[in-house]
Structure formats: structure tokens, C-alpha cells
Amino acid sequence: MTAIDPTAHLTAEQIEELGRELDAIRDEVIADRGEKDAAYIRKVISAQRKLELVSRGVLLFSLFPPAWLIGTAGLSVAKIMDNMEIGHNILHGQWDWMRDPKIHSTTWEWDHVSPSEQWKHSHNELHHTYTNVIGKDNDLGYGIMRVDEDQRWHPFHLGQPLWNFINACFFEYGIAAYDLELGKNLHKRRRKNPEFRARARAVGRKIRKQVLKDYVIHPLLSGPSFLPTLAATFTANLVRNIWTHSVIMCGHFPEGVQVFERRSIKGETRGQWYLRQMMGSANISGSKAMHFMTGNLSHQIEHHLFPDLPSNRYAEVAVKVRALFEKYELEYVTGPLPKQVLSAWHKVFRLSLPNKKPKVKTPDREQELIAA
């Protein structure tokens, strides 16, 4: 849909060959998946629980500023781990092969206001199948933003930097509303739909439990540290929300990422599907710790190619995937977090305004000049 198609130089055969090469990468990982991977996710889960426990413990004394700082930092990291490396990836079924009912996509519930079940539908099914297809993949702009020049501009979009900022701060609520398709479902007729109401009630229950825990029970347990604990959990949620929002913006928003038209995916082959994932995603470069804290969504391209491979394998897969990008002369969009975040925000601002008129002189005008 972007003016120049960066995949135009590929023949249909090449695209299918690319698909086969990607399948081979996937098969290799699956054949090798085993004990070490299982030990990895167990270790991460256990570390997360211990960190959360210790941080909450420290926050019982959050009346003392150092305790507040340490506890809040620890809780923020624990919440990020729960959300990203653990929750997101387990809910993708990345660890279902272990057949451990405690670490399975059908049983896992995360520390998040959107119930796992609903998130899995909107994320795993809709977003991952229709990645970057305008009108199908609502992750593109979450229905509140304009993310491509070809989308029609509306005065509402003037406010999109503000919407995006608010969405970042309360991201988990944004996700819950998004999973509920609240915008669409708040119309009078749809509001009464029993299926929607049941889902809305489930979200309500989840929100109540989460809020009660973070903003009532734990502060109460802290006694005299009630208010500092309340502030700490609020801060931890805020940090986690802004962090996840930033990481996720980097996945599909930065400059260089392609979006697609509905009709372009009709009769898509496996190779074409892979190609769309490659062109529709962007990575974040950085250290091991960085990859871990993003839940390996810094390897967004690899994640989109193989959403069900265990996250700890994306780093090694990335080397091979990148080689394929080079072989097929495609652009592997990646960069450090600040650069990618800035790039994504820049786009949000730019597209909040109507498209600029093309500067190039029109051919007619040129003709006139020559004639003159």
C-alpha cells in the first residue's frame, strides 16, 4: 500500500522458496526443543514470583523512602516479567508442548485487567493472522489512531498524540477495552448482545480483583504504609504500562514497516503470509537484558514469523532470519529502543495531521515550463 512496494523484485517462486526456508528454521527449533527450554521458563516463572513476593514484602515498610524505591522498582520489573516474557508468551501456546497444566495457554491467567481468554482471541487470532492489514488488524492504531497515509484523515486524529499518551499510561485498560471491541459494541443495539455482556462482565470481575489487590488489600496489609504502598503499586502499574506500550509500538509502527490492504491477502500463500509478517514487523536491538525485559518482543519479526516457538529461541532464530532478509534483499527494520520509540511517536504526530500535498511538480506544469 505504501507507494513503492519493497517486495516488488521478488518472483512468486522466490517467495515460496523463502517460505520453505523459514519452515526449515522452524522445524529445526522444534526438533531441538526440550529439557533446557522447559527449565528456562520454569526458572523465569520462579524468579518472577520470588521477585514479586520480596518486593511486596519490602513495600510493607514503604513509609521509609528507600524501601519505597526498592519495592516499587522490584514490583515494576516483576509486573513487566509477568506481562511480557511469561504471560504473553505462554498465552501464545509457546510452552504448551510441555504438557504442564500449570504452564499452558488454556490455564494461564496474567496480572493484567484483560482476561487471558479474551486477549488470546484478539491478539493470537486476529492480530497474528491479519498482521498489519488495515481494517482487519485492529492492533494498528487500536482503532483510535491513523497509522498510514492512505487512511482517511479526520479532525478526531488531531488529538491522537494525546490519545496515545493516555493509552500508554493505562495500557492494560486500553487492551481490555480493545479486546472487548468497546468502540464497536457500545452502540445501543450491540450493547444488549448477551455474548458481549458476558465478556464485559468477565472483564469487570477481573478488573475488580486486580484493583482490589493492588489498591486495597496490599496497602491495607501495609498498615501505616498504606498510602506509600498505594502509590507504589500505582507507579509499578504505570511503569509496566508505559514500558509494554512502548515495546509494542516498536513492533509495528516505526518508519519502514509496511501495512497492507484487505484485498492483498486474498488467497495468500504460506510464502506470502511469511513475507507479510517480515515486512509488517520491526525489531529492537540491544543487550540480552533488553530482550528479556521486552519478553523477546524485541525480536518482533521472528515472533511474527513463528509466534508459537519458545521465546528463548528467538535470538538464535534471528541470526538465520536476518540472513534471509539479506539474501532476498529486504529491509530488516531494527534499531535501539529510543530510536524506534521516537520513530513510532513521530509517525503518530505526523499522521495526526492531514497528508501534505506532494511537493513534486506536476507533469502538466513541467510541460508548460518547457513550452514557455
Place this chain on the structure above:
Amino acid sequence: MTSTALRSRARKLLEMVTTPLLPSDYLDLVSPLRAGADLRGRIEAVHPETGDAATVVIRPGRGWRGHTAGQYVRIGVDVDGVRLWRAYSLTSPTDRQDGRVTITVKAIPDGKVSNHLVRRAKPGTLIQLDQPTGDFVLPQAKPAKVLYLTAGSGITPVMGMLRDTGFDDVVMVHCAPQPQDVIFRSELHDLVADKKLRLTEVHTDTDGMLDIARLDELVPDWAERETWACGPAGLLDAAEEHWSEHGVQERLHTERFRPSIVVAGDGGEVTFSTTGKTVDAGGATPLLDVGEEAGVLMPSGCRMGICFGCVTPLKAGAVRDLRTGEITEAEPGVLIQTCVSAAAGPCDIER
């Protein structure tokens, strides 16, 4: 308020503290074998018995209710990161003082779990456990004369009995390819030396398979004995026939380890309606395997049709019992054992 009500209040409150996790998720980090936890065990030692069999010493969690000699237990072991469930007979006596139990495992060719336990399992490893079960057990009233008829690893439940309860007159006929394949051989010979057991070893590599008619010669009074038989299906089928021909079938107790699988035709498209997955299944593949391969979380236990740990509603279509060839059709309330049922045409499994 009663103490149960109080406790359930306290639990609710704790759950509010830990939501969306449960308090047990945290307790499991420090004390996985505590009372009230999901039942688990810790492997404390693995002793080789023969070239391909080993005894695994397990400390069960506090919730373990104890077993009766001859029973088996289902264990869930992580092999290459994948949790696999199998059933093994308990070989320890029921009154073992240290609270540990043992299972004795023979590595079968291509057996993922058995080879793992015999050759690779490390002390300290946690495994999942179920309560012991099975009715291949000794009666309350002591029979005067006992015969144990076993082959290969069929000796394991019987060893649990031998170690547990002594009888005045016990005869055992045990089949194994060669002397060194006889599990517990030295212990059996000790019992013989102490005159607690009369033992006949049949070494099938040299003597050939046991012909059940030879029992008259090996144990002339076999028909008067209360008999417990465990081993491959061929032996048990022959024994059942022999005992009923002589009208003494009520004296024979058997335990079958694996279903003899009838190759069924058909197969079809299987829908796992809860998870929304649809896959093509062959007519000879257990639906349990089909589901697991498709990534559906399938409950399971023995995987051989005896524990009913895998029962699942059949919502539509028909399945074939792999042991008997019997067809079961969907009706409200129909449950099938997914480990011994295969698709007989398209079907819908509630998972």
C-alpha cells in the same frame, strides 16, 4: 462461625492477595511436597536391577494415602521437557518405615518414560503422582496356598505382594528370556533359601515360551491355589482359558499392562470443540495422542485404558475402542477414554 467456614474465608482472603495466582503457586516454590499441595514425589535414588530395569525410590508428598500390595501408581515425569504419564506397580512393602515407596521399571524399546527412568533420572527430581490404585491385590482372608504366575516386568506388582505379606505355601512361576533378565533374582533366591518361596524360573530363550499345559507338571496342585498372574497378553489369555476350562476361574486374578491394539480403519476429522482445533486423525491413533500433538491439553493417566484419567465427553460422531474394535457413538453424557479410542469417522471431543 465454624472452623471450616473460617478457613474458607481465610483462603478467599489469601486468594485476593495473590490473584490471579493462587497461594499454592507461591508455596510450591518452597515446599512442593507439603500437605495440601498437588500430589508430587521426589526421586531419591535409582538402583539398577538388571541391564534394563531399575528401582526408583520416591519420597511421596504429604498427601500420599498409602497403597495396598499389588497396586500401581500413575506418575507424571518430564522427559525432554514434556510431561508424560505412565503407570507402574509399587514394589515396596506397605509398611516401609521411612515413608518412601518404590516402583520398578523395565526399559521397553522406544519407551520414552521407561528409558528415562532407568537410565537418566536423577535423584532430586520432582515428579507428579496420583494416589495408588488398582484391584490386583491380596484378599483380606489369607488363602492357604498361593501361586504367582509372572513374566518379564509382570513380576513387579507380585514383588510388592511378596515383600508385603508372607504365606505358608507360596509357589512362583516366572518367565524371563535369560537368568540375568530376572528382576529381583537374588532377593527371590534368598526367599527360596529361607524356605519362604518355591520358585520355577522359565528361561524363554532356552526353554521356549511357557506352555500353560506344563503347569500340571510344574505346579501339580495349581488348581487349588489362589493365583495372581501378570505378564504379556498372550500369557494371560492362555491362563484365563486354562483356568476356566478347569472351572476354577474365580481363583485367577490377572493384571494387564498394555492393551492389545486392534488396527482399526477409518479415522476422520477430529474437532476439539473447547479449544476450537480441528485435525485429521488416523483410525489407529489414540485420540489422546491426536489431541496432544495438536497442542490441546488432554488429561491422561495410564494411557492403556485402565485408569479413566483421560475420560472426555464425546459430543458428536463415533469412536472405535482400539482394544475391542467396539464403536461408541456420541450421545449426551457419553464419555470416552481418549487413550484407547480412535476416530471412527469425524468426531467432536469436548476439550
